[in-house]
Amino acid sequence: SQELEQSPQSLIVQEGKNLTINCTSSKTLYGLYWYKQKYGEGLIFLMMLQKGGEEKSHEKITAKLDEKKQQSSLHITASQPSHAGIYLCGADRAGTASKLTFGTGTRLQVTL
Amino acid sequence: GAVVSQHPSWVICKSGTSVKIECRSLDFQATTMFWYRQFPKQSLMLMATSNEGSKATYEQGVEKDKFLINHASLTLSTLTVTSAHPEDSSFYICSATLPRADASNQPQHFGDGTRLSIL
Numbered sequence: 505s506q507e508l509e510q511s512p513q514s515l516i517v518q519e520g521k522n523l524t525i526n527c528t529s530s531k532t533l534y535g536l537y538w539y540k541q542k543y544g545e546g547l548i549f550l551m552m553l554q555k556g557g558e559e560k561s562h563e564k565i566t567a568k569l570d571e572k573k574q575q576s577s578l579h580i581t582a583s584q585p586s587h588a589g590i591y592l593c594g595a596d597r598a599g600t601a602s603k604l605t606f607g608t609g610t611r612l613q614v615t616l
Numbered sequence: 617g618a619v620v621s622q623h624p625s626w627v628i629c630k631s632g633t634s635v636k637i638e639c640r641s642l643d644f645q646a647t648t649m650f651w652y653r654q655f656p657k658q659s660l661m662l663m664a665t666s667n668e669g670s671k672a673t674y675e676q677g678v679e680k681d682k683f684l685i686n687h688a689s690l691t692l693s694t695l696t697v698t699s700a701h702p703e704d705s706s707f708y709i710c711s712a713t714l715p716r717a718d719a720s721n722q723p724q725h726f727g728d729g730t731r732l733s734i735l
Contacts, residue, residue, distance in 0.1 A: 545729060546620075546728040547709070547711075549725065603662065604650075607659060611657075
């Protein structure tokens with residue numbers, strides 16, 4: 505079974521709308537990383553969460569990690585076309601970011 | 617900072633040939649680099665962990681003799697796909713982390729990937 509599940513698998517939102525992407529682990533995590541990938545390109549680091557209940561924001565993107573450190577959400581406020589891409593969560597199970605297991609990914613499209 | 621460069625970005629070659637992909641950390645020394653493979657519309661699958669000056673650690677199911685990894689310096693790791701066949705066609709991405717002393721609270725930094733097509 506997949507250790508790291510993301511939902512939804514794909515999402516189409518109208519520009520200006522808010523959206524949330526979820527990442528759920530079957531095991532407690534040391535850390536949770538959010539990346540964005542454009543098709544056929546590398547991954548861009550967004551945010552890293554390590555403490556239960558932690559929340560971080562950058563521009564219009566907010567990421568949270570629950571108290572049990574098994575679930576994270578990524579929220580985008582007032583989406584823009586530049587937010588389109590594939591969002592991937594990566595789980596650190598060893599505490600040193602030495603080996604990441606990635607989620608299934610969420611493909612986001614933002615329409616005008 | 618923490619820029620990772622991957623080369624080439626795209627390669628097409630005939631079946632049976634070997635292809636080398638380079639991963640360089642441009643502004644930091646990376647004692648550990650990772651090689652991932654990504655199939656269309658799927659997530660990243662870790663292939664191996666490359667440690668400078670030692671043998672790579674391969675994930676279960678990854679053929680060591682097919683995917684040769686060399687990490688000869690602190691800024692360069694190479695992945696060679698030997699005797700490539702159409703089923704090896706994929707998107708390969710590398711990442712690097714800062715040296716272990718600095719690795720805590722640091723993310724992996726990714727290259728832009730290499731699209732490999734075997735005819």
